[in-house]
Structures are given as C-alpha cells and as structure tokens.
Amino acid sequence: MQAGTPTPTTTPESFVPHPGWLPPWIPDWTVDVTVAIVVLAVTFYISRLVKAVLGRRIARRFRRPSVVRTVLRSVQAAVLVAGGLVTLTVLGIPIGDLAISLSVFSAVLGFVLAPIIGSVINGFFVLSERPYEIGDMVQIVDTDTYGFVEDITLRYTKIFTLDNTFLVVPNGAMRDRDVINYSAEDARTRLALDLLVTYESDIDRARAIAEEAARKVDNVIEGGPDIRVGGARYPAAPTCYIEAFADHGVNLRLRYWVTEPYKLLTARSNVQTNFWELMREEDVEIAYPHSHLFFDETSGEMQVSVRERGPESVEEGPVSDEELVVSDETTETQ
Incomplete structure (x- = not known):
C-alpha cells in the first residue's frame, strides 16, 4: 500500500512565528509593535541629528534665517516620513494600499484643507519675495500693530509685539495687508x-x-x-x-x-x-482754534420786553422783581 503524499500547508506571509525566547502568554504582535516604537524613536533622534549637522552648512548657503529654518524643517520632516514608512512596513501594513486610501482621503479633505494649502502657497511667496525677515520691525497698518518678526513658516508669520504678546498671522492674510518694514535695509x-x-x-x-x-x-x-x-x-x-x-x-x-x-x-x-x-522762553505761541465775535449796527436786532412779576410767581423762587422776556419774533438781520 502506497502512502499518500502529505499536503503542504501554506503559511501567510504576514505570519510571524512566536519567538522561542518569549513567554507563551505574550502575544505575537507585541514584537512588531515594540520594533515599530524603537524605529520611531530612532527616526526622531536621527532627524534632530541631521538638523544639527546640516544647520551651519545650510545657514552658510542661504544666509536668510527664514529660508534656513524652512529648509531644516523640510529635511527633518522628510526623515520622519521615511521612518514612518519603515514603521508601517514593520507592522505589516501594505504601503501600496495605504497610498490608494490616502489619495481618496486627500481628495475628500481637499476642500477642507484648502485654506491651509493656500497659506502654504503664500508662504512660498513670502519667502521668495522677502517683504520682511526674521528680526525686522514691522507695522501692520490696518491693525496699527508694531512688533518684531519672530518666525516665518510656510503657514504663518509670528510677530512679537511691543506689548509683549505674540501675534500669529497666516501668510495669506499677511500678503493681503499693508505691512511697513522699518528695518529692512536701513534702520534709520x-x-x-x-x-x-x-x-x-x-x-x-x-x-x-x-x-x-x-x-x-x-x-x-x-x-x-x-x-x-x-x-x-x-x-x-x-x-x-x-x-x-x-x-x-x-x-x-x-x-x-x-x-x-x-x-x-x-x-x-x-x-x-x-x-x-x-x-515758552521765546516769542513763539502755539495756535489753537478760537473765534472772536463782533457786534455792530449791521449785526441785527432782537426784540425784548420787561415785565413785573406778580404775587402768583413768588412760589417759583426768590428772584428779582423784574424778569427779562424775549419775544417770539426772530432776529432781523440787515
């Protein structure tokens, strides 16, 4: 009697066998989660290290604080995105399916995120047109606000006002307003x-x-x-x-x-x-609005009459025995 060929069993690609060194009561997915957390932590510190290493080189290359900060933030964000993709791979999440889902999700949220996207676009214009720079003293005309530019990002401009407060204005609003720069080229x-x-x-x-x-x-x-x-x-x-x-x-x-x-x-x-x-010590006097009134024979006439008060008017108060009464006739002007 010929023995039958055993049917091979297939193992899913995403299945990770339980490590032998772990206690059996620990779930298998804890390994992937732990590795993902370690990857995120390492990515975060790598992003900060890259920012510190490239900081001076980028500063010598561009020589504008706003552009330097924007480039360093972009590099740091790129490192974090790369670490996030590695984390998704460790967790077994298909990146291709996730990209399709994100495309559909982005299309739905496009209308909601339109103002933010507009601010980012205006941020590029602010960085390229250079109406102000970090450290400049500016005035927003319509609000009569004075302050120093503390930071410029792709979304907003942060102003430290002379009242010791922070004012965060979207870049789109900054481009629509009249901004006076007092220290762009010459501080005088x-x-x-x-x-x-x-x-x-x-x-x-x-x-x-x-x-x-x-x-x-x-x-x-x-x-x-x-x-x-x-x-x-x-x-x-x-x-x-x-x-x-x-x-x-x-x-x-x-x-x-x-x-x-x-x-x-x-x-x-x-x-x-x-x-x-x-x-005050010289023959100088500050002028102020004042008027002089002159009356002469051409100024007009006013009809008046004098009458004696009767006993019935005593209750109104202790006044003189005569009162001046102005008639209802209008003044005649010659």
Whole structure:
C-alpha cells in the first residue's frame, strides 16, 4: 500500500512565528509593535541629528534665517516620513494600499484643507519675495500693530509685539495687508511732526527752536552727510519747513531722522517736550482754534420786553422783581 503524499500547508506571509525566547502568554504582535516604537524613536533622534549637522552648512548657503529654518524643517520632516514608512512596513501594513486610501482621503479633505494649502502657497511667496525677515520691525497698518518678526513658516508669520504678546498671522492674510518694514535695509527712520504757531509768533525763531528741540534728543541724527533713499537725498539734520498758512496759524513741519525704529513714540514725545520748553522762553505761541465775535449796527436786532412779576410767581423762587422776556419774533438781520 502506497502512502499518500502529505499536503503542504501554506503559511501567510504576514505570519510571524512566536519567538522561542518569549513567554507563551505574550502575544505575537507585541514584537512588531515594540520594533515599530524603537524605529520611531530612532527616526526622531536621527532627524534632530541631521538638523544639527546640516544647520551651519545650510545657514552658510542661504544666509536668510527664514529660508534656513524652512529648509531644516523640510529635511527633518522628510526623515520622519521615511521612518514612518519603515514603521508601517514593520507592522505589516501594505504601503501600496495605504497610498490608494490616502489619495481618496486627500481628495475628500481637499476642500477642507484648502485654506491651509493656500497659506502654504503664500508662504512660498513670502519667502521668495522677502517683504520682511526674521528680526525686522514691522507695522501692520490696518491693525496699527508694531512688533518684531519672530518666525516665518510656510503657514504663518509670528510677530512679537511691543506689548509683549505674540501675534500669529497666516501668510495669506499677511500678503493681503499693508505691512511697513522699518528695518529692512536701513534702520534709520524719518519722522515728521506738524507744529501750528500763531501768526503773531516769530516764524523764523519757531523753526530754529523746532530743529534745536529735535537735535537735543539722544537717538535723533544731529547732522552729517545727506541720507540717500532710492535716487533721492535728504538732509540728515532736523529740518523745519513752512507747510501751510492755515486758518488758525502757520503750520510748520519738522522732519528728523532717528537711528533706530524701536522707540519712535518716545523720540516723538521727547521732541515735542523740548519744543514746549524752548518756545515758552521765546516769542513763539502755539495756535489753537478760537473765534472772536463782533457786534455792530449791521449785526441785527432782537426784540425784548420787561415785565413785573406778580404775587402768583413768588412760589417759583426768590428772584428779582423784574424778569427779562424775549419775544417770539426772530432776529432781523440787515
């Protein structure tokens, strides 16, 4: 009698035999999970190591803090993604099927993630156009916010305000707003101050006092070579001009340069304080809106009459025996 050929048994590819060194009460999948956790931990430390090693080289290559941080974050993210794929392989998850599922899932979430994707795209434009850089002092015009650029990512710009708070603005919103950069190329900033003095004041002396008031402030440029802005040159020393002959006085405009844009309000206040103290000793007076009324024979007439009060009006209070009554007739103007 011929013995039959034994039927071979097939073992699934994903089946991992139970290691002999593990106790039988430990499940088989714990090995894969442990290996996956180790892979993730090693990947995390490798990503930080790569970032530290390539940091100086990339900084010497690009020389822009915002671009350097973006490149290093991209490299670190690439290492983490690679470690994640290895982790999926260790767990026995088919990457091909996962890619198809992610494609369908991404198509569904495309509408939800559209604002984030738009911010990332705008982030590339911000990095390429370079309207501001990390460390620059900027002002958001529509919100009247001053601060320093703390960080620039592909999604948002972080501003450390002068009020000791953080302002996180999406890059799409930053591109739609008017942003003033005070320290992009030259930290020197020109300020203007309007001063209204009376017509009776000594105008030449008022202009000299305004210029002297600005020169006495520490961070104001007293003089020197003209400052070039584009193709134009402007005096470096404080200069006061007659801006207009206004209704209530002569409007003087003082222009001066400050060495740093970090204390603009303080510099402006110090200039005005010095001008106030100096003009009190001179023949200069600040003008303010006021009116003078003149009455003559052409001003018109008002009909009035005088009557005596009766006993019945005593209860209204202790007033004089006569009261002035203005008639209902309107004033006649000649």
